[in-house]
Amino acid sequence: MILVLRALGVGDLATAVPALRGLRAAFPDQEVALAVPDWLAPLVDLIGCVDRVVPTDGLTPREWGIPSPYLAVNLHGQGPQSHQLLLAADPQRLGAFACPAADHHDGPHWDPDEHEVLRWCRLLAWYGIAADPTDLGLRRPSPHRVPVGVTIVHPGAKAVGKRWAPGRFAALARELTGQGHRVVVTGSAAERGLAERVVSGAGLPGTSVLAGRIDLAELAALVAHGRLVVSADTGIAHLATAYGTPSVVLFGPVSPYRWGPPPDRPWHRTLWTQELTVPAGSSAPARAAGAGGPEPWRRDTPALASISLESVLDAVGEADRAGRERSAVTAK
Structure with missing residues (x-):
């Protein structure tokens, strides 16, 4: 399993789409589980590369109740809370920005001025995983319950x-x-x-x-x-x-x-x-x-x-x- 943390909002999830698709392509035989607030599940469905939503409310400590992941990826922030939350899932490896406070020295350094889409693609590149920052599209849902052309x-x-x-x-x-x-x-x-x-x-x-x-x-x-x-x-x-x-x-x-x-x-x-x-x-x-x-x-x-x-x-x-x-x- 690949466990990914992005327990934020709509824009945060949308900017992580290229990274999520990069992970899917890099690990085609692994289940991709995304830890997000459960109200975002309809939007996760439109991404098309996530196998399971793990409802997660922010960075509150929790019991994961899932198998130990092969890889846990922090697309939430620079740590230490987000790092520690993922480490509690007992992954074989953590993919995240370097954070000495979480005793995580692997990974690139955080750039506060970086575009949010490029940030997560760069994180994956550090671990040899390719992600296309232009791959931002979502599946187009049917408009049968909303007005069109407004x-x-x-x-x-x-x-x-x-x-x-x-x-x-x-x-x-x-x-x-x-x-x-x-x-x-x-x-x-x-x-x-x-x-x-x-x-x-x-x-x-x-x-x-x-x-x-x-x-x-x-x-x-x-x-x-x-x-x-x-x-x-x-x-x-x-x-x-x-x-x-x-x-x-x-x-x-x-x-x-x-x-x-x-x-x-x-x-x-x-x-x-x-x-x-x-x-x-x-x-x-x-x-x-x-x-x-x-x-x-x-x-x-x-x-x-x-x-x-x-x-x-x-x-x-x-x-x-x-x-x-x-x-x-x-x-x-």
């Missing part, structure tokens, strides 16, 4: 500091509706009130609120068959990447160079710092609006409040056009 506005995020103002999301939804987009507003059950506030401010019918009304599998189907996604730096943005659905992602405290979509997909746009549109995955120094000259990306990025409605609308237009152009080429 523009999805997702105002929530688990971290409040990643959220754009609800009033701006409402203004965005109103403008997009005026441009002919069929807008729906998504979120968790806990974000239902936030979604209702956005829909009310946009003058949309209550049926536009899907927050708390669809499950994770249905959210994946909604994105897979959607026209466009506008969201904060949160899980649904990674679903848009997985399905190639045009998207605009608003980044605040965390850099898009760590969590953004790949650089070769112009139908994904990221916004970070004041009124600045960043081509997905760009690594070149950029200039902030109003600055006197070019400057590198700063770690203390301006608040999300500095991202204007106009810049988001411009980015939406660019992503939407790029998506249509790609579809036209694909259809030929």
Whole structure:
């Protein structure tokens, strides 16, 4: 058995897909067991390379109740808690970043500025396991229970500091509706009130609120068959990447160079710092609006409040056009 730990959320799981597929390819005769929260099981099914879900709630110590793994792989973090949790499963070998505090000296050193997808591919490469960082796609679920071709506005995020103002999301939804987009507003059950506030401010019918009304599998189907996604730096943005659905992602405290979509997909746009549109995955120094000259990306990025409605609308237009152009080429 290959036991893999990734007990986090939607975006975390989506960014680990290339590593999971690399492990599957490297060990075709081994059962691949993934330790994740049980609510993520529908998304695990869409990856297509995991044999068993082992429900795991964070890094709480536990009795594994599974056979001793041939290999335990830490795709959760740099340790020591995550390392120790996997070592409790008594694996023959641990694949993880070096962590003296967990008495694990094998493995590469952790790079805090590395893109999350590349991080786990590099970890596997250290152990001689190949993984393709572009292999981010998920199985496309049937849309029979969700609307098709809608523009999805997702105002929530688990971290409040990643959220754009609800009033701006409402203004965005109103403008997009005026441009002919069929807008729906998504979120968790806990974000239902936030979604209702956005829909009310946009003058949309209550049926536009899907927050708390669809499950994770249905959210994946909604994105897979959607026209466009506008969201904060949160899980649904990674679903848009997985399905190639045009998207605009608003980044605040965390850099898009760590969590953004790949650089070769112009139908994904990221916004970070004041009124600045960043081509997905760009690594070149950029200039902030109003600055006197070019400057590198700063770690203390301006608040999300500095991202204007106009810049988001411009980015939406660019992503939407790029998506249509790609579809036209694909259809030929």
